[in-house]
Amino acid sequence: MKLLFCSKCKDVFSISFDEKSCHCGCVKGKYxxxxxxxxxxxxxxxxxxxxxxxxxxxxxxPVNGLGESFKAFVIPKSCxxxxxxxxxxx
Numbered sequence: 001m002k003l004l005f006c007s008k009c010k011d012v013f014s015i016s017f018d019e020k021s022c023h024c025g026c027v028k029g030k031y032x033x034x035x036x037x038x039x040x041x042x043x044x045x046x047x048x049x050x051x052x053x054x055x056x057x058x059x060x061x062p063v064n065g066l067g068e069s070f071k072a073f074v075i076p077k078s079c080x081x082x083x084x085x086x087x088x089x090x
Contacts, residue, residue: 001049002075002082004029008043015039028087040087046075048082 005012006022013020015037019030022041029039029046039046050071057070075082 001051001054002029002031002037003047003049004039004041005045005047006041006043007045012047035081037082038085039082040085044084046079046082046084048073048075 001014003012003014004022004027006024006027008026009022009024011022011024011027013022015029015031017031019028021028022043027039027041027044029037029044031037050073053071057068060068062068077084
């Protein structure tokens with residue numbers, strides 16, 4: 001799962017095939033197909049979840065106490081499947 005973090009307004013949001021943006025509008029992004037996506041914005045930081053880890057955590061959600069952990073990561077600045085583009089190209 002690909003997400004974007006805006007370092008300006010601190011919003012985190014998932015992307016979809018329709019362009020989405022953070023609360024302040026500084027960061028935008030969308031999927032181009034089931035694997036490739038683009039994003040823009042000076043304040044944009046791409047984030048990913050390991051899908052299998054996330055789904056396991058959902059399945060193992062406890063009733064109370066600490067939640068189930070899952071693996072997430074900051075996507076590298078150079079990533080062929082999640083590309084930063086000029087705002088006019090998103």
